[in-house]
Amino acid sequence: MLRLEGISLGFDDFTLAVDLDVPKGGRLAVLGASGSGKTTLLSVIAGFLAPDRGRILMDGADVTGAPVPDRPLSILFQEGNLFPHLSALDNVALGLRPDLRLDEETRSRVEEALVQVGLAGVSSRRPGGLSGGQRSRVALARMLLRNKPLALLDEPFAALDPGLRAEMMALVADLCEVTGLTLVMVSHDLRDAERLCDALILMRDGHIVTRGAVTELTQNPPDTLKPWL
């Protein structure tokens, strides 16, 4: 579903150089220390940064030069996923109608998405009146509603406490099962990869130093992965 061929991007004294293949419905965890290039990789896939060389293919189509909104993906950031002056319902509805002109059908679809993530009854609340977990669910509901085949997760649950984080991971896993979503998730924590993903790559200095199936790598970890266990 997602293929990165000979991607490279250099700035200052950092170079990202990656080849990658994520099958349809696959869930890839991107692990690495701060500054290893995880978020840069996600930014290249999303189109926030243009690579110097290489191609990005999504469902076989070359999207390397495609504008951000034209790429078939949704993204969740660690912070700033919601607009503080809008209600939960409006925040989700932005995924369909940025002008927020909602007809009855759109409104009911939005409310359905909120129900799907366990947020029935909070649609009129603003983000300031929601807990951290509820805010994450609102962002997930929007992702669900947009119905894009690829989801990029840039540590969206890193600020949550461990229990809530595990709960959100389980919810995302369920949603992926139901929708067949392809997932690329950046994380600092191998346990996140174990909970949610079937494959992982470990990045260092802009390069992939380890890649493979999560179960295989955690059972027989190479030296590069041992510090993460």
Next chain:
Amino acid sequence: MARRAVPISIATGAGVAVAALVLAVIALPLGAVLLRADAGSGLGPADWAAVRFTIWQALLSAALSVGLAIPVARALARRDFAGRRALIALMGAPFILPVIVAVLGLLAVFGRQGGISAVLRFLGLPELEIYGWQGVVLAHVFFNLPLAVRLILQGWLAIPAERFRLAATLGFTSRDIARHMERPMLRNVAPGAFLVIFLISTTSFAVALTLGGGPRATTVELAIYQAFLFEFDLGRAALLGLVQVGICVVAGAFVIWGTKPNLAGTGLDQPVRRWDARGPGARLLDGALILAAAAFLLLPIMAVVTRGAGAITGLPPGIWMAALRSILLSLATAILSVGLALPMAILIARGRARGLLEVIGALSIAVSPLVIGIGLFLILRPVTSPTNAALPITGLVNALAALPFVLRALVPGVEQAEAGYSRLALSLGLSGPQYLRHVLLPRLRRPLGFGAGLAAALAMGDLGVVTLFAAPGQGTLPLEMYRLMGAYRTDDAAGAALLLLILSLGVFWIFDRGGRVNAAT
């Protein structure tokens, strides 16, 4: 909440003493003005006209400054170009630019002999009329547009970058971004900027003195000056002084109510990546806005430099003497201002009666320098001729006027130093002068240098209270320059303007640079 360890009590005592002194130096003249105010006669039609003009021009100046600043700030927020950082830094310069220098520059560009009028003449259109309300508002926009741009730019850059990325993935158009991100930010930031500029413009004296005047363009401050100097009607001057205090207190209350915290102007060097503004039309519009703003700021300053360059070496000796007096005055003001601010900053940082101390520190914004000057005149007159004390009074009033800004520079630094080192100092037994020497001063070098530079530059360019007292030939450089302009000695005035510009920027640079060298933080 646990109270922080307090290593020295001597500083606390000094802080209380300084706060009491500042209060006395402002309250006693104000009291003298109050006693002298001729309340029986009330305000005449001309005085009411001055009140109306003061408020009207301040509203117009604030509206124009903020209205023009919004598109300029947006352009600066979303464009990166060579010189962007320098342009933003330049937007801090009008704060320390002497008003009289800026006025000369504006006259050179927008006056009858200026380039704009020449173009209009060539096109067969009527020339610009800079004297009157138009000039007053133009000068206020010149001074306050950069301030508004910086405040609003900070609001733009405070929008999380993730939100712009999210907007890009959601396919937001420029209109959607304006609706969901920019307008909510502007609703928070713009009213505060408007109110700050409104307050600044209500206290305008030097601009009104040089470009305004007459029944249709006299501010209350200018009316005070005229009542005092031309009519020597102390009762009316005092009454107008109270009116001015009332206007400033009301405007100041609105500022406190309407402004959001964190307007420090830091972190303006990174543009926001925008995916909605990549089209050629948006680029062209932003480029034109940035160019126009830069030209509006730079052309008057460049005019001062080019016109003054040929005249500066031929300045009469009296101007050089005035420059010497201004240098001494600005140095004394810097020392006095920092000397007053440091003990107060320590006390404020320790949270002792913080609110009261902050109000005392900001009193000089509400009570105009002219009112304090007239009060000091009333107090000193039975004892000595106030003319003899013109420079000390000017220095004292300038130090009080700079105090809010110096305090604002010092308090965060003291708070950081106290939070980081007070317990260590206590455990090592450092107190009093040792604490000041080893803990506070090394960590305050930057804000001390910046604050002293600000106070020195403001004093160097001040054309306020000195106009009330200084005898002919005994004035500061801005006053002598104003007198040259009044005598139509334009070449000498241009040379004096360039000298004043160099001295104002020079004293600020020396103090600020001195604070940065080998600074501990």
